[in-house]
Amino acid sequence: MEHDSPLAHEILFEPTKYLPLFDEAAKLAQEIMYEQTKKIWENESYKEGLERPPPTIKEFVHVRIEIRGPMLDNPGKIPFFNKLSVYFMNLTVSYYAELCPSIGRVRVKHRGVLLTLKGTVIRSGSIKMIEGEREYECRKCKKRFKVHPELESRNSIPKPIFCPFQKPKFCESTSFQLLEGNKVCHDYQEIKIQESTQVLGVGAIPRSIPVILQDDLVDIVKAGDDVIVTGVLTAKWSPDLKDVRCDLEPVFVANYVRRINEIKLDIEIPDDVIQKFENFWSDFKDTPLKGRNAILRAICPQVYGLFTVKLAVTLTLIGGVQHVDGSGTKVRGESHLLLVGDPGTGKSQFLKFAAKLSKRSVITTGLGSTSAGLTVTAVKDGGEWMLEAGALVLADGGLCCIDEFDSMREHDRATIHEAMEQQTISIAKAGLVTTLSTKTIVFGATNPKGQYDPNQSLSVNTTLSGPLISRFDIVLVLLDTKNPEWDKVVSDHILDQAESEKNKCHEDLDKMWPLSTLRSYIHFVKGYFRPTLSKEAENVISRYYQLQRSIATENAARTTVRMLESLIRLAQAHARLMFRNEVTRLDAITAILCIESSMTTSAIVDSVGNALHSNFTHNPDQEYAKQEEQILKKLKIS
Numbered sequence: 001m002e003h004d005s006p007l008a009h010e011i012l013f014e015p016t017k018y019l020p021l022f023d024e025a026a027k028l029a030q031e032i033m034y035e036q037t038k039k040i041w042e043n044e045s046y047k048e049g050l051e052r053p054p055p056t057i058k059e060f061v062h063v064r065i066e067i068r069g070p071m072l073d074n075p076g077k078i079p080f081f082n083k084l085s086v087y088f089m090n091l092t093v094s095y096y097a098e099l100c101p102s103i104g105r106v107r108v109k110h111r112g113v114l115l116t117l118k119g120t121v122i123r124s125g126s127i128k129m130i131e132g133e134r135e136y137e138c139r140k141c142k143k144r145f146k147v148h149p150e151l152e153s154r155n156s157i158p159k160p161i162f163c164p165f166q167k168p169k170f171c172e173s174t175s176f177q178l179l180e181g182n183k184v185c186h187d188y189q190e191i192k193i194q195e196s197t198q199v200l201g202v203g204a205i206p207r208s209i210p211v212i213l214q215d216d217l218v219d220i221v222k223a224g225d226d227v228i229v230t231g232v233l234t235a236k237w238s239p240d241l242k243d244v245r246c247d248l249e250p251v252f253v254a255n256y257v258r259r260i261n262e263i264k265l266d267i268e269i270p271d272d273v274i275q276k277f278e279n280f281w282s283d284f285k286d287t288p289l290k291g292r293n294a295i296l297r298a299i300c301p302q303v304y305g306l307f308t309v310k311l312a313v314t315l316t317l318i319g320g321v322q323h324v325d326g327s328g329t330k331v332r333g334e335s336h337l338l339l340v341g342d343p344g345t346g347k348s349q350f351l352k353f354a355a356k357l358s359k360r361s362v363i364t365t366g367l368g369s370t371s372a373g374l375t376v377t378a379v380k381d382g383g384e385w386m387l388e389a390g391a392l393v394l395a396d397g398g399l400c401c402i403d404e405f406d407s408m409r410e411h412d413r414a415t416i417h418e419a420m421e422q423q424t425i426s427i428a429k430a431g432l433v434t435t436l437s438t439k440t441i442v443f444g445a446t447n448p449k450g451q452y453d454p455n456q457s458l459s460v461n462t463t464l465s466g467p468l469i470s471r472f473d474i475v476l477v478l479l480d481t482k483n484p485e486w487d488k489v490v491s492d493h494i495l496d497q498a499e500s501e502k503n504k505c506h507e508d509l510d511k512m513w514p515l516s517t518l519r520s521y522i523h524f525v526k527g528y529f530r531p532t533l534s535k536e537a538e539n540v541i542s543r544y545y546q547l548q549r550s551i552a553t554e555n556a557a558r559t560t561v562r563m564l565e566s567l568i569r570l571a572q573a574h575a576r577l578m579f580r581n582e583v584t585r586l587d588a589i590t591a592i593l594c595i596e597s598s599m600t601t602s603a604i605v606d607s608v609g610n611a612l613h614s615n616f617t618h619n620p621d622q623e624y625a626k627q628e629e630q631i632l633k634k635l636k637i638s
């Protein structure tokens with residue numbers, strides 16, 4: 001029903017009066033239908049001799065109110081077209097958008113109305129049973145009535161003081177009989193939802209609010225889920241702990257909960273934008289790598305050069321195609337990237353830019369921004385154990401940027417392996433047993449321990465274990481080695497000197513790829529293309545893998561089957577970047593070049609060089625032709 005119909009208005013502004021009536025009506029309707037279906041069932045099953053189970057009746061029936069509409073896309077903001085102004089005591093009140101505030105804007109004025117909040121589940125409590133209403137009989141007028149638990153006093157059920165029956169005249173009795181046999185219990189669970197950091201400005205602290213789920217709403221969401229919850233705001237006294245003042249805490253009693261993980265990521269791209277992408281590639285059909293580099297230049301434009309890093313970041317964000325291998329094991333499609341670099345080499349800039357490019361992202365440090373750290377932990381909240389989601393769970397379906405990656409805690413070092421490869425985290429603690437999804441791209445950045453020693457393996461230089469490093473598709477080392485020529489171009493760039501002529505022609509291309517277009521492009525190619533390997537590409541990748549396996553290097557941890565899966569993912573990602581549905585030899589060789597720059601010792605490219613000083617070439621297509629010839633010779637492919 002439209003939100004401004006009279007009935008909707010009543011429900012929105014007096015839910016505690018109308019919703020119980022709706023539930024009563026629904027229960028009555030269920031009883032009537034049950035009687036009718038039971039009669040039909042008795043006749044039919046008798047006739048057909050069928051042993052069909054009799055119809056069942058639900059003990060608790062609730063009417064769930066689902067609020068939809070554009071106001072949910074920008075909670076708390078009052079979009080103009082949605083602003084319903086009603087003159088009330090000469091005040092213009094925009095009612096309805098106020099019923100979808102962001103969690104940080106929930107105030108006392110929202111108490112008692114039907115609110116709709118949007119957020120991410122950061123904590124989920126164990127499932128309990130609470131005693132529902134108690135039935136009493138008045139000893140004087142013999143009438144029966146129910147007393148409901150009071151949320152404010154932590155679901156205790158107060159004893160009745162006076163008889164509620166006032167007609168035909170006041171009963172005034174104060175003595176009642178508790179009817180023991182009618183004890184009613186409800187399933188009960190407490191979760192905590194936090195407003196999405198995407199909605200907040202940089203540096204704003206995301207607010208959270210406890211939410212109470214009862215009956216059929218229990219256990220339908222997990223930590224990390226994005227949800228829209230409709231319900232009534234009330235308050236409860238904080239637990240009476242020694243020397244701690246008791247406060248009234250806001251709490252949200254849910255009437256309806258909707259998971260929006262998939263919906264949120266499924267963003268519509270207008271046809272004219274897709275047409276723009278197609279026109280762009282038709283302009284570059286003869287020099288495809290020039291077109292690709294125009295896109296790559298738009299990655300973190302404030303950082304000059306670092307071509308290899310920009311390519312790696314883009315391929316990581318686009319990712320490969322998730323599939324199930326011959327043995328039935330799910331092979332992830334998400335790539336992971338690790339930047340190991342000296343201070344001041346631009347790592348944090350790339351983390352922040354990548355987060356802006358993603359629909360759903362969490363930026364944190366190895367230590368994690370909450371007690372849950374990177375994965376998940378069990379915390380005591382108000383005397384009861386709850387599961388708290390860490391960064392990887394909150395970034396499920398998106399990107400998790402982890403700065404100072406090597407500073408993570410022991411607890412996370414153990415669980416992050418499963419989280420990055422199997423993309424799940426299983427936890428069994430304090431009676432809370434669950435498996436949470438972490439289908440997340442991990443983008444890590446870390447400084448080497450002391451001075452980077454190229455003769456030592458990555459594990460030694462980063463104190464990260466071999467198995468953990470092997471989970472990263474690409475590991476780029478950014479060494480701030482002295483390079484006068486490089487220092488000059490970077491300082492010119494930073495000091496915003498007059499760009500040299502040869503870069504001028506790139507300016508208009510950069511204008512074509514502002515952040516919003518780049519984000520749409522990445523989202524579109526990820527969703528639209530599912531590239532398969534051509535025979536040529538397969539041949540190149542398998543030859544390279546065999547060559548790597550035959551060369552015993554100290555980075556043996558990197559030449560596992562995982563490397564093969566990484567090559568396939570990166571090649572598929574490059575095909576998507578090139579707006580194609582087939583992985584060609586070009587994509588396979590580009591994936592190999594990424595892996596080569598990933599190794600401190602390269603297998604086939606003579607001078608991989610320092611990723612920090614990799615720059616955009618003026619004619620990439622010609623440059624590539626030379627590289628391809630060199631690599632095919634090394635792989636003995638004619």
Ligand SMILES: Nc1ncnc2c1ncn2[C@@H]1O[C@H](COP(=O)(O)OP(=O)(O)OP(=O)(O)O)[C@@H](O)[C@H]1O
Nearest residue numbers: 302303304342343344345346347348349447490494
């Ligand atoms: N190639 C570059 N072009 C332009 N600016 C750069 C380049 N490299 C680094 N910078 C600048 O240097 C500053 C430091 O970058 P950033 O903070 O990302 O370094 P970092 O690697 O994260 O350092 P740390 O490891 O200490 O966190 C930033 O302002 C960044 O813009």
Ligand SMILES: [Zn+2]
Nearest residue numbers: 138141163171
């Ligand atoms: Zn009475």
